[in-house]
Each structure stands twice: as structure tokens, then as C-alpha cells.
Amino acid sequence: MAVTRQSSRLSDQKGLHPSGTADTTKSASNGRKRKASTLRSPSPPQGVTKRQQLLTTPTKRRTKDGIQASPSPLPKTGDTTTERETKRRNAKVARLADPNATNAALLSPETSRLVASKKAQEPESPTKQPTAKRKLTTENLLDTACAHLISVDERIRPLVEKHHCKIFSPEGLAEKIDPFESLASGIISQQVSGAAAKSIKAKFVALFSADGADAQEKAFPHPSDVAACSLEKLRTAGLSQRKAEYVKGLAEKFRSGELSARMLLEAPYEELVEKLIAVRGLGQWSVEMFACFGLKRMDVFSVGDLGVQRGMAAFVGRDVAKLKSSKGGKWKYMSEKEMLEISEPFAPYRSLFMWLMWRVEDGFTDVSTLE
Numbered sequence: 618m619a620v621t622r623q624s625s626r627l628s629d630q631k632g633l634h635p636s637g638t639a640d641t642t643k644s645a646s647n648g649r650k651r652k653a654s655t656l657r658s659p660s661p662p663q664g665v666t667k668r669q670q671l672l673t674t675p676t677k678r679r680t681k682d683g684i685q686a687s688p689s690p691l692p693k694t695g696d697t698t699t700e701r702e703t704k705r706r707n708a709k710v711a712r713l714a715d716p717n718a719t720n721a722a723l724l725s726p727e728t729s730r731l732v733a734s735k736k737a738q739e740p741e742s743p744t745k746q747p748t749a750k751r752k753l754t755t756e757n758l759l760d761t762a763c764a765h766l767i768s769v770d771e772r773i774r775p776l777v778e779k780h781h782c783k784i785f786s787p788e789g790l791a792e793k794i795d796p797f798e799s800l801a802s803g804i805i806s807q808q809v810s811g812a813a814a815k816s817i818k819a820k821f822v823a824l825f826s827a828d829g830a831d832a833q834e835k836a837f838p839h840p841s842d843v844a845a846c847s848l849e850k851l852r853t854a855g856l857s858q859r860k861a862e863y864v865k866g867l868a869e870k871f872r873s874g875e876l877s878a879r880m881l882l883e884a885p886y887e888e889l890v891e892k893l894i895a896v897r898g899l900g901q902w903s904v905e906m907f908a909c910f911g912l913k914r915m916d917v918f919s920v921g922d923l924g925v926q927r928g929m930a931a932f933v934g935r936d937v938a939k940l941k942s943s944k945g946g947k948w949k950y951m952s953e954k955e956m957l958e959i960s961e962p963f964a965p966y967r968s969l970f971m972w973l974m975w976r977v978e979d980g981f982t983d984v985s986t987l988e
Contacts, residue, residue: 711754711755711756711787712754712755712790713752713753713754713755714753714754714755714757714758714790715753716753716758716762716914716915716916716965716966717886717914717915717916717965718883718914719881719882719883719912719913719914720755720758720785720790720912720913720914720915721790721792721794721911721912721913722790722791722792722793722794723793723794723795723796723878723881723882723912724793724794724795724796724878725877725878726795726796726797726798726839726840726871726878727839727840727841727871727872729795729836731793732878732879732882755787755790755791756787758785758790758915759782759785759786759787759969761966762785762915762966762969763777763969765963765966766963766966766969766970766973769962769963770962770963772932773932773970773973776973776976776977777973779976780973780976782969782972782973784909784910784913784972785913785915785968785969789913790913794911794912794913795837796871796876796878796881796907796911796912797837797839797840797867797868797871798837799907799910799911800867800893800896800899800907800911801837801843801864801867801868802814802818803899803903803906803907804860804863804864804867804898804899804903805817805818805821805856805860805864806818807860807898807903813855816855817854817855817856819835820853820854820855821851821854821855821856821864822835822836822837822838823835823854824838824846824850824851824853824854825838825842825843825846840867840868840869840870840871840872841868841872842868843864843865843868844865844868844869844872846865848861848862848865851864851865859898860898862897862898863896863897863898863899864898866896866897866898867896867898867899870896875892876892876893876896880892881912886908886914886916886917889908889912890904890905890908893907901919901921902919902921902922905917905918905919905922906919909968909971909972914968915965915966915967915968915969916964916965916966916967916968917967917968917971918956918957918960918967918968918970918971919971920953920956920957921953922971923949923950924974924975925956925971925974925975926949926950926951926956927949927950927977927978928973928974928975928976928977928978929950929951929956929959929960929974929977930950930951931977931978932974932977933959935950937950937978
């Protein structure tokens with residue numbers, strides 16, 4: 618009887634795994650297909666690729682005590698995808714710079730497209746072997762200029778450390794400049810206050826804007842539009858008869874091609890000064906300020922600027938109050954010859970030197986409208 622019960626239990630358990638689960642897998646020898654296992658590896662989280670899962674899954678290694686999971690490899694410091702992408706973008710923004718050339722990013726006044734210099738080349742990749750002499754780019758131009766000025770005269774260090782020159786900084790050099798707008802704005806602002814110049818310019822732009830356009834949609838007009846406009850209409854913006862003639866004449870120069878963004882980008886300093894002074898309404902000082910603040914040329918120096926004269930006199934230790942009361946005429950603080958002699962060692966970065974001389978005496982010269 619006992620034998621019968623044992624045989625019955627064995628027959629009931631036939632076809633069961635040792636674990637007690639039903640055996641649904643058939644041997645390959647009997648020609649039947651294996652049934653897929655119901656136990657699958659967990660699927661990766663949504664948005665995670667197989668490669669990312671493999672990189673983050675701990676690897677296993679055998680030890681005397683069994684299998685032990687090894688820790689996931691740590692990412693290399695400073696080599697993350699975000700940092701590499703940032704470096705790549707910055708490398709593309711940087712351009713070669715030249716203290717004796719135009720460093721501004723100029724726009725074509727007619728098309729509003731960026732004009733690239735034929736001489737310009739992409740700076741070397743940061744990953745390449747550095748050369749013996751570091752190339753000047755828009756990223757290091759200001760630092761190089763500051764270092765040069767300090768090496769010439771240590772007394773200028775406090776000015777450099779106190780005043781950051783945004784004009785020649787990487788951000789300032791990345792600013793896109795429309796040369797027609799810059800020159801026309803200079804003519805509009807002549808002999809009027811900053812507030813009046815801003816108001817007149819806004820009215821001038823509105824003459825060529827669609828009705829109902831907001832301030833952000835009102836772009837500065839193209840030279841061809843201004844050249845085709847009558848003097849009477851230009852005067853309704855608040856321009857005097859002479860200024861209206863100056864702005865219209867400037868527009869005609871750009872429309873005819875006598876002036877162009879490419880010429881201003883590639884011409885030697887003496888040539889562009891000569892061509893700009895030939896335009897009615899643009900004098901020596903106006904052209905020098907445009908070359909410095911508009912074209913971002915690094916070696917501009919205006920001996921006729923009263924603020925620069927005063928700043929240089931104070932910089933070398935003279936009592937400017939006594940000089941002003943004792944001297945008359947154009948050269949109240951320092952002669953042209955002396956200014957050139959003092960500034961010469963600071964070349965080819967005299968634009969920065971001039972900018973700092975304006976700030977020797979805070980509050981005396983306001984150049985904010987030029988920047």
C-alpha cells in the first residue's frame with residue numbers, strides 16, 4: 618500500500634522542475650521549439666540608450682569569494698559633453714585680431730549681412746600644439762593690450778585694474794556694427810545733447826519704418842532709402858538743413874560704393890581716414906572716434922581731443938588747474954608734439970591708452986555716447 622502511494626506521488630510530479638514549476642521547455646532533439654522564457658532583463662529607462670546603459674552598468678569580476686561588481690568608471694574631470702560643446706562654440710566665435718586693422722564685425726548697410734574679411738582666417742584649435750608666439754584673437758586682444766601698456770609704464774596699472782574697457786573685450790568685439798548707422802548717428806549727435814540726439818535719431822528711423830511698428834521692429838534705414846528721401850522729409854525728424862544734407866550725402870557715398878563695409882574692414886588706416894574726411898560733415902575728430910569706437914581699431918590716437926590732453930597732463934603729474942588758467946588757445950594742457958612723444962611707446966594699442974586717459978580724472982570727459 619505504501620509502495621502504491623509513493624508511485625502515485627512520483628507520477629504526479631513527473632514533468633515538474635526541481636523548483637516545482639512546470640517544464641514547458643522541450644529538448645531540441647525531439648524537433649520541438651523552445652518556448653521563450655518569461656524571465657527577461659529589465660528594459661532601460663525611457664530616454665536612455667543601450668550605450669548609456671552599458672556605460673553606467675557596473676561590470677563584474679571574479680574573486681576568490683565569488684563574483685563582485687566593480688564600481689562604474691568616474692567621468693573625466695573637465696571633459697564633459699557640455700564643457701566640450703561650450704569650448705567648441707567659443708572657438709567658432711573667436712576671430713583673428715590685428716591691432717593695426719579693423720577688428721569690428723561689420724554689417725553691410727544695404728543687406729545687413731556680416732562682411733567677412735578676405736584676410737581673416739580661423740584661429741587655431743585650442744587642441745593643437747601651441748606656437749612659440751601666441752596669435753592675437755578677439756578673445757585675448759584686450760588682455761594683450763593691457764599687458765603692453767603696463768609694461769611701458771607701471772603707473773597705468775591702477776587705471777587698467779579700475780576701468781574695464783568693454784569696447785575691446787570679447788563681448789565688445791562680437792558686437793555687429795553697421796558703419797552707415799554709426800557714421801550717420803555721429804552726424805546727428807553733433808553739437809546737441811545726448812538726450813536730444815537720441816530723440817532725433819528715433820524720429821529719423823521712424824521716417825522709414827512701417828506705421829504701427831514698435832521700437833524693436835524699427836531698424837535703421839538702408840543708404841539707398843535715405844539717398845532717395847527728400848531733404849524736406851529728413852528735416853521733419855528734427856535735423857537742421859545742413860545735417861540733413863550731410864546724412865543724405867553720406868548715404869549717397871554708400872549707395873554708389875565709394876564707401877563700403879569691406880573697404881572699412883580692409884583698408885589701411887590712412888586710406889580710410891582720407892576717404893571719410895572727404896565726406897561732408899565728417900571731420901578729423903569724428904573719423905578718429907568712429908575708427909576707435911565703431912571699427913574697433915586699436916591704434917587710434919586723437920591729439921585734438923581736449924579730454925585726452927587734460928588726462929595726459931594729469932597722468933604725468935602736472936597741475937591741470939594751473940595749466941588751464943595760464944595757457945590759452947587750442948593746446949591748453951599739452952602740445953601736439955609732446956602728446957605724440959608720450960603716446961608713441963604705447964603703440965600699437967594707443968586707442969586703449971587714449972580711452973584710459975579720458976578716465977584719469979573721473980567725470981571730466983563723458984564718452985558714454987560714443988561707446
